[in-house]
Amino acid sequence: MREITYLEAVREAMVQEMRVNNDVFLMGEDIGIYGGPFGLTKGMIEEFGPERVRNTPISESALTGSAVGAALMGMRPIVELQFSDFITVAMDNIVNQAAKIRYMFGGKGKVPIVVRTPSGSGVGFAAQHSQSLEAWFTHVPGLKVVQPSTPYDAKGLLRAAIEDDNPVLFYEHKLLYGLKGEVPEESYSIPLGKADVKREGSDITIVATSIMVQRALEAAKLLEAQGISVEVVDPRTLFPLDEETIVNSVKKTGRVIVVYEAVKRGGFGAEIASLIAESEAFDYLDAPIIRLGGAAVPIPYNTILEQKAVPQIDDIVKAAQSILNKVTV
Amino acid sequence: MEKTVKSTLSNKEEMLELLHQMQVIRTFEEQVEKLFQAGEIGGTMHLCIGQEASAVGACSVLERKDKIITTHRGHGHSIAKGMDIGRMMAELLGRETGYCHGKGGSMHIADLDVGHLGANGIVGAGLPIATGAALASKMKDLGYVVVCFFGDGATNEGAFHEALNLASIWDLPVVFICENNQYGMSGSVKEMINIEHIATRATSYGIPGKLIDGNDIIQVMETVQEAVERARRGEGPTLIEAETYRWRGHSRSDARKYRTREEEAFWRKNRDPIALFKNKLIVEGIITEEDFAHLVEQVQKEVNDAVEFARNSPMPSIDSLENDVYA
Structure with missing residues (x-):
């Protein structure tokens, strides 16, 4: 199958939806001829014109607020916020x-x-352009939160998000924009609320989100060489959340590590750990749940410090080794 | 202007209807106050007594397809846009028959069927939403105009600036009506704004800014009419500052220490929008004192009926708690 990048997959989903539905339009800063800060919207204003690819002033409040008004009156706006930190x-x-x-x-x-x-x-990009604040929105009833980790998921989930009748926060990841993967040319939809087992395994379940799915898959390869079989579960959408797939995986493996980039304290991984602890999977646990999350610091600029601030492949490998050592049987 | 006022004034039925609506708003609000004091209405309340002319005047020049957005002080606008006072009262009493099935209350009342896109509990939040609703009108060629009501306090919010700028650069069909009732809660405009007239803020966005007497319903009608026509022609937004006065305190807890009783008495005595309009109609020979007395009596009955309807309505089912969070 054809391979395209995550960034191209996001663009393709928007373009295909805009071709079939005139109510769908895009609003954002510098999304016109400039093509957005990452070049994601490149070519869109040329195809759809400035009415449907609306370049806005630097007014995040008016931008999102007017999207609310337009949506209430029958439009289906897609708002591009240049960096998720600007959501504040x-x-x-x-x-x-x-x-x-x-x-x-x-x-x-x-x-x-x-x-x-x-x-x-x-x-x-340091402290004000690097955060992972998605958990805030899972706490607000009425919103849906999506975090695609692959080009294939990005395209299918974005179509589902656009077709959904509710406000959806669609969290892309800067580091994933260049990731290539197989993506069908035709339009397709991945239902919100359906987790994906990205890799099957029998010893440990790793529930990971966004970029951490890719790191967990890399870690799983290294662990396989050590004879450790890892299952990687990607919830894909934080709300609605596919609890069943997570619980079933934990029941199968008996050990679970939850990995997310956001600050560990109060991050969405806490919700995932809680739901496992409250579920029937609790009786199957052979070791305490481990959470790997970001350090409780603003993201620092220096590369070494920045890497240290969020879980890396090596951290996941170590956590996996440690959870196996806690075996009590 | 005199000619236009005269021609508007000549239709007795229409004039009586405007007066009727203003009186309904006032009586409704007085009733809400009583029910609140009696403990029948919970939460809080923001009454618009003294501001009836801007609500009725503005909505009277709109078509049914046109939209409004209002504020926490929105009962008057809701009534003027055609909402039923029985269902409004039911909402305030938290009943199933209320416009929002008791889930919204006073600050979130809405009725999309009459083009009422909601009151709002966040100061200034209605402006971007109105701008977006106007954008939809333009993009889908729906022909409606959006009228956005807000107070003087909202003009100090960032959302005010962003929305007016956006509406201006895109020539959107929206009319921004600032009801300057002199106070944002306890903060007087004199204390909080360092310019004389809010209307002059329009120059920052390259749109017309009009300062009017918000207690003179004819002036409100004429000014809003002109702004609505401009919006409908695709020429963009207008900012209207309607000067008025909030007779009551901000909400239930307000002891009004920040202003004098003399100031309040001055507005009540000299600038009562209902008395001003009624007297004008009497002087012009369009109605009599008896007509008005009859109208007051009639309105009291209507409001009593609304209260009865609300009181006799069921509470929402407990099972409805989690309904309608998602579409």
């Missing part, structure tokens, strides 16, 4: 408006918005 200046519109309108209005109206935004560290 758009917070009211997402948390107090988009997420709550349908409930507050007694079940009337819908707000089908996709907020697409690159998150994560690893490119030296």
Whole structure:
């Protein structure tokens, strides 16, 4: 099959949806001729024109707020926020408006918005352009949160997000933009709320999100050479969350490591660990759950420090070795 | 202007309807206050007594397809846009028959069917939403105009600036109506804004800014009409500052220590929008004092009926708690 990058997959999903649905349009800063800070929207204004590829002022509040108004009136806006950290200046519109309108209005109206935004560290952008704040939004009823880890998932999940009648936070990862993978040319959809077992294994379950899925897969290869069989589960969407696939995997392996880039404290991995502890999988655990998350620091600029701030392949390998040593049988 | 006022004034039925709506708003609010004091309405309440002319005047020049967005102080706008006071009262009493099935309450009341896109509990939040609704009108060629109400306090929010700028550069069909009722909670405009008139802020966005007497319904109608026509022609937004006064405190807990009783009395005595309009109609020979007395009586009955409807309505089912979080 044809291979394209994660970035191209995101673009292709938008382009294909915009070709078949006139209500879908894109709003964001520098998304026109400039093509966005990562070149993701390159060529889109040429195909769809400035009406549907709307270059906006640097106004994250008006950008997200007007997306809410347009969505309420029947449009399906995709908002591109240049960096996911900028969501802090758009917070009211997402948390107090988009997420709550349908409930507050007694079940009337819908707000089908996709907020697409690159998150994560690893490119030296430091504290205000490198965060992973996705857990904030899983805490807000009314929102959905998606974190694709491969080009294939990015394309299919984005179509599902655009077709969804609710506000969806679509977290891309800067380091994944260049990742190549097999992606069908035709349009397809991956349902939100369906986890994917990225690798099957029998000794340890690693539940990982976003870039950590790729690191877990790399770690799994190294561990395989040591005779350790790792299963990698990618939830793909944090809400809705496919608890069943996670629980079944843990029941099978009896050991679980949860890996996420966000600050460990209060990150989404805590939710995953809790749901495992509360589930029937608890009785199958042969060792305490391990969480690997980011250090409780702003992402530093220096490359060595930046790498140290979030889990790396080596950290995952060590955690896997350690969880096996805790065997009590 | 005189000619336009005269021609508007000549239709007795239309004039009586405007007066009727203003009186409904006032009586509704007075009733809400009583029910609140009696403990029948919970939470909090923000009354718009004294501001009836801007709500009724602005909505009277709109078509049904046009949209409005309002604020935490939005009962008047809701009534003026055609919402039923029985279902509004039911919402305030948290009943199943309320517009939001008791889940929204006063600060989140909405009725998309009449083009009411919601009150809002966040100051200034309605402006970007109105801008987006106007964008949809333009992109889908739907022909409606959005009127966005907000207070003087909202003009100090960043959302005000961002929304007006965006609406201006895209020539969107939206009319921004700032009801300057002199206070954002306890902060007076004199204390919080270092320019004389909020309307002059329009120059920052290259759009018309109009300062009007918000308690003169005819002035409101004429100004909003002009702004709506401009918006409908695709010429973009207008900022209107309607000067008015909030007779009551900000909400239930307000002891009004930040202003004098004399100031309040001045506005009530000299600038009561209902009395001003009624007197004008009497002077012009369009209605009589008896007509008005009859109207007041009629409105009281309507509001009493609304309260009865609300009181007799069931509470929402406990099972509805988790309904409608997602579409």
